[in-house]
Amino acid sequence: MLRIATVNINGIRATLRRGFGEWMAGRDADVVTLQEVRCTLADLPEDAFGGYHAVYEPGTIAGRNGVAVLARRPPAAVRTWGAEVLLRGPGERHTSTVPAQTPTLARGISRYAAEGRYVEVDLADAPLTVASLYLPKGGLPAHLQRPGRMREAPDGGAKYQRKMHFLDAFARQLRRARREARARGRDLLLTGDLNVAHTQLDVAAWRRSQQAEGFLPEERAWLDDQLSARTLVDVVRRLHPDTAGPYSWWSWLGQSYALDVGWRIDYHLATPGLARCAVRAEVDRAHAGTRLSDHAPVVVDYDV
């Protein structure tokens, strides 16, 4: 049995203040993937990752993004999109910076290679490659940017276009990752914050969110494309085919969390063989009193 969790922690220093260490100790996961670690090597607390082996791709933008994979057993291989990667063993004070293996980069992805948005590891526990992914939040296309809808200055759809370009390039990169994992005799599990909700079941206020970034038709169509070929399976949805949610993100504003007005934008997307092994999936809202971040961990047990 392999327990794998994914959570966008939105700044590990803040999340540690809120009890991330205790959550890790109590959650008993074999693998935890993180998004938005948001710190440099120097700022990573020594004991941040408890008894786990940490693989961290911070990216080059200070204080932003940063994806990691924590695992009980030292990973058999580590790959990023060309960036160096930080490794730290359990209980070690020292973090070493090493060149990661690099898959063949798909067209268009290289310009996003140093942003701290993707890292994958081959687990020692099972014939399985686990990836931690953080897709851009994006923004609204120009024609939806009207004063009254937005607090921010209109950007002419720049963030939206960048996200769509990223999604396009990432789709190609993902096909490659699937192929390369298969060639290695491994299943692929893509975890993380996609910043896209798939269907009406995935957004509590779906009706009024149809012109919100993350639930735009083009974004939903993109995610649908990734899932419709059945080369990757949305594991949590497979186990909960008819429930609204379970949501994994709630706005900090107002009473969103208390009222469970959330979004399901954090996923386990697994190759079919692995997806069939998933026996239990839940979003972990049970952490004592406080939220760990604006996202909650998505925890899945795989019977491998």
Add this chain to the structure above:
Amino acid sequence: MLRIATVNINGIRATLRRGFGEWMAGRDADVVTLQEVRCTLADLPEDAFGGYHAVYEPGTIAGRNGVAVLARRPPAAVRTWGAEVLLRGPGERHTSTVPAQTPTLARGISRYAAEGRYVEVDLADAPLTVASLYLPKGGLPAHLQRPGRMREAPDGGAKYQRKMHFLDAFARQLRRARREARARGRDLLLTGDLNVAHTQLDVAAWRRSQQAEGFLPEERAWLDDQLSARTLVDVVRRLHPDTAGPYSWWSWLGQSYALDVGWRIDYHLATPGLARCAVRAEVDRAHAGTRLSDHAPVVVDYDV
């Protein structure tokens, strides 16, 4: 009897959180001058100034500087270096922006006119002009910027030079202000954060601070020049000629405040007639439990 206090509040929103309102209510001052108010008109809390008439020169740099004079009675006149000034009566919700009177500007001062560093008012209570001044902190001259001394990147002495240029221009402006006050039949009281300590009595760790900005020979000489002609008198020092301190600023770092390892950089500088009226001076460290900011109020009673 006129009680006048000056305090650098280092962000009025933070200071209000720490009980500035309670301090104002309990301190029973007739006039309070503030430095580093650090907010725009829109951010100024409606009840920030309790029962006082407020005169505020925010400057044009968002979130920085900003000097004010609070007075029980509405001031008879308000002057800045050309900037508009914000006025708010006691209990009023509304703040009005009005052109202030402008003294003749001395050579070199106009480039600093919109920084929110100087405002003066003619009190209704007494024949007295009270100014609130916030001088730049500055930095080290180039020859003292060695790695190991500084955490920050060396700037070639730019901040130091800018401060010295400001001091030079302000000395001229101050002479003018004195002259104009006298012409109006008023004493002049210059209060605020000069970011310069005068003598060894004014810096707890004076020996190791001799190469620190605020206690450099050139800065001390400048302040000495302002005081040595006896056209302005350091009121607190006059009443406490032999004591170390009383300090008005302590670093946030370490135990500086608890150990009283501070600096006296906040002053009441008065024309001689007024200075002779000062009967009591103290630095108010007595605020319940917390500090209001990194500075403490300097409170003087004038028997006018």
Add this chain to the structure above:
DNA sequence: CTTATAAGG
């Protein structure tokens, strides 16, 4: 509403 940064202190 929250997390970062950077500059200023």
Add this chain to the structure above:
DNA sequence: CCTTTTAAG
């Protein structure tokens, strides 16, 4: 060590 802005979420 603390407060602010700014950008991002």
